[in-house]
Structures are given as C-alpha cells and as structure tokens.
Amino acid sequence: MAYTDFRLSTTGSQMLGFHIYFARSVFHTQFKARRDGAVICDEILMSRVLEIENVSNTNAWHQTFDTIYYRHPRQPLRDEFCIKSNVQILKWVMSIEPPFDTNVERYGLHTEFADTKCRCI
Numbered sequence: 001m002a003y004t005d006f007r008l009s010t011t012g013s014q015m016l017g018f019h020i021y022f023a024r025s026v027f028h029t030q031f032k033a034r035r036d037g038a039v040i041c042d043e044i045l046m047s048r049v050l051e052i053e054n055v056s057n058t059n060a061w062h063q064t065f066d067t068i069y070y071r072h073p074r075q076p077l078r079d080e081f082c083i084k085s086n087v088q089i090l091k092w093v094m095s096i097e098p099p100f101d102t103n104v105e106r107y108g109l110h111t112e113f114a115d116t117k118c119r120c121i
Contacts, residue, residue: 015055015057015070015080016055016057016061016068016070016080016082017057017058017059017060017061017062017068017082018059019059019062019068019082019083019084019085020082020083020084020085020086020088020089021080021081021082022042022044022080022081022082022083023079023080024079024080024081026039026041027077038094038095038096038097038100038101039094039095040092040093040094040095041092041093041094041095042089042090042091042092043089043090043091043092044067044083044088044089044090045066045088045089045090046066046067046081046083046088047065047066047067047088048064048065048066048067049065049066049067049068049069049081050064050065050067050068050069051069051071052068052069052070052071053070053071053072053073055070059084062084065084066083066084066085066088067081067082067083067084067088068081068082069081070082
C-alpha cells in the first residue's frame with residue numbers, strides 16, 4: 001500500500017459498490033469480513049456523505065457523493081462507510097498481528113519507528 005495506494009474493491013458483490021471500505025473504529029472491525037491479520041487506521045476526508053440504512057450493490061451514489069455511510073438499523077456495531085477514491089485517505093498507519101507476518105518482528109516493525117531496518121518504507 002505504501003507504493004500502490006489503496007486499491008478499490010473489485011471482486012464479488014459489494015454491499016456499497018466497488019470502493020474502499022472502513023469500520024468506524026478498531027473495535028468495530030471484529031464484525032467485518034476479512035478482518036484478521038492487520039488493522040489500518042486512517043484519517044479520511046469524508047466530504048459529501050450519503051447516509052443510508054439499506055444497502056444496494058451500486059456505484060450510483062458516487063455521482064453526487066464522495067462517501068457513503070451505512071447506518072445499520074439494528075446493529076450499530078456493524079456500521080461502516082465507503083469512500084470512492086484513495087485520494088480521500090489523508091494519513092494512515094498499519095498494525096500487523098505477528099502471527100500473520102513473521103517479518104513484523106524481524107524488521108523491527110513491532111515497535112514505534114521513524115524508518116524501517118529493511119528501508120522499504
């Protein structure tokens with residue numbers, strides 16, 4: 001991601017269309033699909049937001065809006081939002097769970113750093 005930016009979702013049916021999905025908090029990620037392995041915390045420029053309570057697999061919203069926010073009517077911990085462009089991601093940091101990548105400790109990524117030992121970032 002450091003070199004290729006965030007890619008838009010393009011596989012299978014998507015609840016809110018083919019874009020970049022986020023949970024409202026780290027805690028809320030436990031309820032999402034493909035949630036294991038890493039957490040990415042982002043600062044997002046939401047801009048024009050469409051709030052919905054029913055999902056439909058469509059990209060029509062991005063003609064007028066930059067972000068779609070799905071407010072789950074019965075399970076607030078399942079709320080999520082989706083942005084249409086990776087340029088809306090202003091800052092990001094990633095936390096990788098060690099069992100999913102042994103390079104985390106090998107390259108000293110398990111502690112706070114200003115640069116990596118592998119010089120890859």
